[in-house]
Amino acid sequence: MTDINLNHLAIVVDDLDAALRFWRESLGLTGGAVQSVPSETVDIAFLELGDAHIELIQPTTADSGVAKYLAKRGPGLHHLCLEVPDLDAKLAELHSQGYELINETPREREGRRYAFIHPKSAGGVLLELYESKATDPEE
Amino acid sequence: MTDINLNHLAIVVDDLDAALRFWRESLGLTGGAVQSVPSETVDIAFLELGDAHIELIQPTTADSGVAKYLAKRGPGLHHLCLEVPDLDAKLAELHSQGYELINETPREREGRRYAFIHPKSAGGVLLELYESKATDPEE
Numbered sequence: 001m002t003d004i005n006l007n008h009l010a011i012v013v014d015d016l017d018a019a020l021r022f023w024r025e026s027l028g029l030t031g032g033a034v035q036s037v038p039s040e041t042v043d044i045a046f047l048e049l050g051d052a053h054i055e056l057i058q059p060t061t062a063d064s065g066v067a068k069y070l071a072k073r074g075p076g077l078h079h080l081c082l083e084v085p086d087l088d089a090k091l092a093e094l095h096s097q098g099y100e101l102i103n104e105t106p107r108e109r110e111g112r113r114y115a116f117i118h119p120k121s122a123g124g125v126l127l128e129l130y131e132s133k134a135t136d137p138e139e
Numbered sequence: 140m141t142d143i144n145l146n147h148l149a150i151v152v153d154d155l156d157a158a159l160r161f162w163r164e165s166l167g168l169t170g171g172a173v174q175s176v177p178s179e180t181v182d183i184a185f186l187e188l189g190d191a192h193i194e195l196i197q198p199t200t201a202d203s204g205v206a207k208y209l210a211k212r213g214p215g216l217h218h219l220c221l222e223v224p225d226l227d228a229k230l231a232e233l234h235s236q237g238y239e240l241i242n243e244t245p246r247e248r249e250g251r252r253y254a255f256i257h258p259k260s261a262g263g264v265l266l267e268l269y270e271s272k273a274t275d276p277e278e
Contacts, residue, residue: 002169005189009148009219011264019262026236028223030141049221050144051189056262076263077216080148082188084167097165123158123195124215125150 005083007130008046008053012070012078016043016058019075023047023054032056042066079116079126087113087131094121106131144222146269147185147192151209151217155182155197158214162186162193171195181205218255218265226252226270233260245270 013019016034024032029047036043041061046053057078059067069078084090087106094117095101103115117127152158155173163171168186175182180200185192196217198206208217223229226245233256234240242254256266 002167002187004167006145006148006191009145011262013262015262022238022261026233026238027221027229028141028143048141050191052145073212074263076258077219080216082166090166094165099161099165119215122161123150123152123154124213 003085003132005132006052007081007083007128008055009049009080010055010057010078011076012057012059012066013075014058014070016045016056019056019058020045023056029054036060040064040066079128081114081128081130083130083132085132087115087129090129091115142224142271144271145191146220146222146267147194148188148219149194149196149217150215151196151198151205152214153197153209155184155195158195158197159184162195168193175199179203179205218267220253220267220269222269222271224271226254226268229268230254 011019020032023029024047029049031048032045034043034045041059041064043058043060045056047056057066059070061067066078091101091104091106095104099121100118101115102118106113106115113131115129117129119126150158159171162168163186168188170187171184173182173184180198180203182197182199184195186195196205198209200206205217230240230243230245234243238260239257240254241257245252245254252270254268256268258265
């Protein structure tokens with residue numbers, strides 16, 4: 001065991017209602033309230049998976065990064081988000097080793113610091129890193 | 140919370156050594172002993188992720204399903220494996236609802252019952268279902 005944990009696994013979908021029918025009604029996962037995120041032109045829904053989540057993402061326009069991904073590769077697994085204890089230190093370490101970071105310094109969204117690692121550096125996986133919170137009652 | 144849990148998340152790679160350098164040495168996950176699985180013509184390595192695992196898969200021939208996937212789509216996220224309490228009941232339920240199963244009856248490997256759901260039924264995700272074990276000391 002390490003201090004690295006799964007936060008969420010994201011799946012890009014072309015039909016959020018159909019995806020919720022499968023993952024929630026048929027498979028049996030809980031959660032799934034649909035949230036619109038106009039700033040990122042996506043609708044999203046989080047399903048509970050133990051202490052982590054599956055995030056369903058449906059683009060609402062054709063020109064976002066995730067919409068282009070969907071158009072090119074079809075629906076499916078999109079990115080993986082892990083929590084690490086010290087995000088700045090980890091990014092500096094990865095950068096010094098020659099790995100390519102999409103965000104060399106962390107961004108912040110709703111109090112959560114995060115950064116993306118380029119898929120070419122993570123074996124084809126779009127990897128998001130969150131900074132762990134010491135106590136995180138809502139997750 | 141449900142009784143559905145993540146067992147593993149599989150990543151297909153073209154260079155297992157390079158993948159281990161990233162995920163283990165640089166990112167900091169533990170585990171990663173390389174196992175050859177000649178029956179499936181792959182080398183695999185499991186990294187610990189909380190109670191679950193990341194499975195790295197490198198095909199060792201060019202003609203397996205996973206090798207063709209790698210050739211077509213490149214390295215990256217390959218499949219998701221969730222544990223469900225009653226695998227037969229879940230497969231029957233999904234089948235009755237019109238979802239396409241790759242394995243309509245569970246297969247078994249090393250005492251573990253499993254079945255794959257077709258990506259076309261799971262929103263583009265190749266989904267493996269394991270039957271949960273009542274007590275599972277090694278996982």
